[in-house]
Amino acid sequence: MRFWLVLQQWALLILIITTDALNNNNETDRVSLLAMKSKILDPFGGGALSSWNESSHFCNWEGVVCGKRHKRVTRIRLSSLGLSGTLSPLVGNLTFLRQFWLDNNTFHGEIPSEIGGLYRLERLVLEMNSFQGRIPASLSHCSNLTHLYIGFNNLMGTLPEEFNSLSMLKKINLHHNNLTGGIPKSLGNITSLEVLSAAGNLFGGTIPNNLGQLKNLVFLGLAGNQISGMIPSSLYNLSNLNLLSLSFNNLHGSLPPYFGNMFPHLERLELHVNNFTGQLPNSIGNLTKAVELVFAYNEFSGKLAVDFSKLVNLVTLHLHFNNLGSGDFDEMHFLEWLTNCSSLEKLNAAFNELRGVLPDFVGNLSSNMDFFSLSTNHLQGRIPPTIGNLINVSHLSLFNNRFTGPIPSTIGKLQNLQRFPLFGNQLSGTIPDSIGNLSLVYDLDFSNNNLEGTIPSSIDNCQSLISLNLTQNNLSGTIPKELFQVSSLSIFLDLSHNHLSGPLPSEIGELKSLVALDISNNNLSGEIPGSVSSCTSLESLFLQGNMLQGSIPKSMEFMRGLQILDLSSNNLSGQIPTFLEKLSLINLNLSFNDFNGELPLHGAFANSSSVSVYENDKLCGGIPSLQLPRCPVKKLNRNFFFSSKRIYAIVGASILGILIIISSLVFYLRKRKRESKTLELQPKESFVQISYGELLNATDGFSSSNLIGAGGFGFVYRGVLDQIGDVAIKVLNLVNPGATRSFIAECKALKSIRHRNLIKIVTCCSSIDFQGNEFKALVYELMMNGNLEKWLHPSQDTSRPEFNLLQRLRVAIDVASALDYLHNQCELTVIHCDLKPSNILLDQQMVAHVGDFGLARLFHPEIGISHHSSSMGVLGTVGYAAPEYGLGSEMSMKGDVYSYGILLLEMLTGKRPTDLMFVHGFNIRNFTSQALTGNAIEFVMDPVILKSDIVIGQRDNCLIAMVKIGLACTEELPQNRMNMTDVVRELQQIKKAIFK
Incomplete structure (x- = not known):
């Protein structure tokens, strides 16, 4: 108890x-x-x-x-x-x-x-x-x-x-x-x-x-x-596995014959991007619950003898980039087994050693098929008409084989088709009229075949087409004007190396969004139509190897984005127009024509590596390295100088002129002293004169509803000016002691530079406002798509289209071209000093323009770098500024190159250089370089650009090449960094190789 x-x-x-x-x-x-x-x-x-x-x-x-x-x-x-x-x-x-x-x-x-x-x-x-x-x-x-x-x-x-x-x-x-x-x-x-x-x-x-x-x-x-x-x-x-993913490693060896018997529940098998060898075991056909099988980017070889008929749940089968193939007569029999896979959506067996013909039963594959590729094999014979049964396919890729015969007209049934590359075969016959049924197709590439006949006019129904490549065929007849009415063409149109004849249609001017046009090595005649100047996005124009005649149209002076122009091997004549000096040309070929007169000296003509004028026997002058004869000196009438009346007139006029100059100079100096608020440097081209009142009205009294940006030196408003239209108005906050210096720097930097990829300044406005206060503003052309920062890092409540890989590559080229111009083509070198996404603006066509020259410096080879004030301090923005700037080094072009490299890596990874992950010496450069050494490029890229429709191998090659450029621009030692001319050239090569 x-x-x-x-x-x-x-x-x-x-x-x-x-x-x-x-x-x-x-x-x-x-x-x-x-x-x-x-x-x-x-x-x-x-x-x-x-x-x-x-x-x-x-x-x-x-x-x-x-x-x-x-x-x-x-x-x-x-x-x-x-x-x-x-x-x-x-x-x-x-x-x-x-x-x-x-x-x-x-x-x-x-x-x-x-x-x-x-x-x-x-x-x-x-x-x-x-x-x-x-x-x-x-x-x-x-x-x-x-x-x-x-x-x-x-x-x-x-x-x-x-x-x-x-x-x-x-x-x-x-x-x-x-x-x-x-x-x-x-x-x-x-x-x-x-x-x-x-x-x-x-x-x-x-x-x-x-x-x-x-x-x-x-x-x-x-x-x-x-x-x-x-x-x-x-x-x-591990017999209970549903997923086994070992991809993107350095594994090797072969798969055992019993592999497919060991995983009865396996749904996803990912072994791609390793070094596996040997034959794919037949037991793979026993993975009856498989939904995704990925063996790509290995060294598997031998006959593909897997019976896939029991894999009724299979959606994705990736076999590309291996050495599969044996040469046996039934090499392609695996496709018949796959016809039993009713859920199959993606089949990629490209870049292997497959031989034989494409059997008719290819048309019995799943009606759900979305992606089908057998490119870069050794397939021969005709493309079977039954291919038209794959009515839901969006990507059909058969390039780099040995297919013969015509393109089947049944392709017109593939109304969901978006990409259709057939290049590098031996196809003959005509391009079928049914091509016009492909209203969703955006990439057609029939190049390097033996196609003949005319280009069908029905192609004008392909209103989603952005790239068309028909080079290296036997096409004849005139270029149908309907082709130039496909306004969606924006990347590439290549009709070169055919037998096309007749004049170049004036409708060519309707291709306002096209970047590259190649109609070289045909039999075109007549003159170059002046309407070509309406192709305002054109960067590359190839018309060489034709029978064009007449002169270079004067309207071409408005093609300010043109970088490559080849008119060689034609019958063009007349003088070479001086407006070509003002274009941003990096390659100009006028050889083998009949031009005459004096060759210009500036722009592309100042660099013998940029211009070619061979076999124009009537040309003279030019820079010495072109080795043209001197132009004859015009003889003057001796009697003119020895006439006493004329002597008196000349002396009198000279004295009067000197007096006028002295008077003007005195007046100017007095006026400059009296009007201290006048802008220090006016541009060579007169600015539009705009008053404070006009800017006030244009912005509804500088209303907050029109405020589109703010920075350290002021605010940016959207406005509408009667004589100009939509503009951006940067109003300086003069309370900030650096604002006036920034204003002067920006006006100086922009006073004479003109380039397609630089922001265009309308005027520098320096006046007094209605309250008697000092007022300074810069008026620019308005960029409708805002700045690059908002595209790379959109806020959650911002609805905008995805910023894809091609767009990023084009922006990278635009910015590099602008820097190349500032560094190497201006009369005075301009160092930007503050390159970052928020200072890169995008117009309605997503063309990039470098802006905000408030920290820019001018460099003269004899005087050195301009300094607006010794108190300016270290220039640039944290994360983008070159490391040597922090150690007191002088501003340089190599500093801009470093900022560009950081910008390029940010565009690829989607990460700011100031991301919180970058600490303790780990930075965006380390982050991307590790991906290269670790063979894991896709794991550091912005997921948005991985959604590209480009073939994965090509996409990754593009990304790797761009990363390498970014790393080369961000080397620690300035002397080890690339120069912008090389950057532009390499980026353009990447674009041409990937986005044909």
């Missing part, structure tokens, strides 16, 4: 102590939550965490859930609220916490080691943030942890070996961080593991053999690392 009495007393005592402890711990939870809130930045002004205050119990705060009995915090869920800041170490005091969700925000800093104190924690979801530093080993103390999601952050270092103690762990997502070292063998001891996702890191070494112990594993993702060696045989014990 006494024993029970004592026991009751102890129980009561324990209850009292526990109650007190719980009350105290309630207070601990509240304090911890408030500490957590203090470290969080809420962009919506406290909207998400507005309830986290003393007015209510913390169990009622948004995102917080407490236990019903003890009122302790058991769950925090703050997903996708746009929150940033750091994670307070006091979160470790929430000891009843079981679920913690902070995913899809922008938290940064390290994951505090105190989080290891949450011994009841079951789910930790921190993915899609910017957390840095190492994964805390203390997480191994969270013995109840079942789900650990820390992917899509900036975590570094190795995966803690201590994680093998997490015996309850089912899912661990580490993907897309910067983790190094090897995949720890200790993971093989967590036998409860179902998901291991570690893609997109820097893991090296081999795949641990003991991962084969994870019998419950359904998802193994190790893609995009630096893992080498062979697939360990133990992995074939």
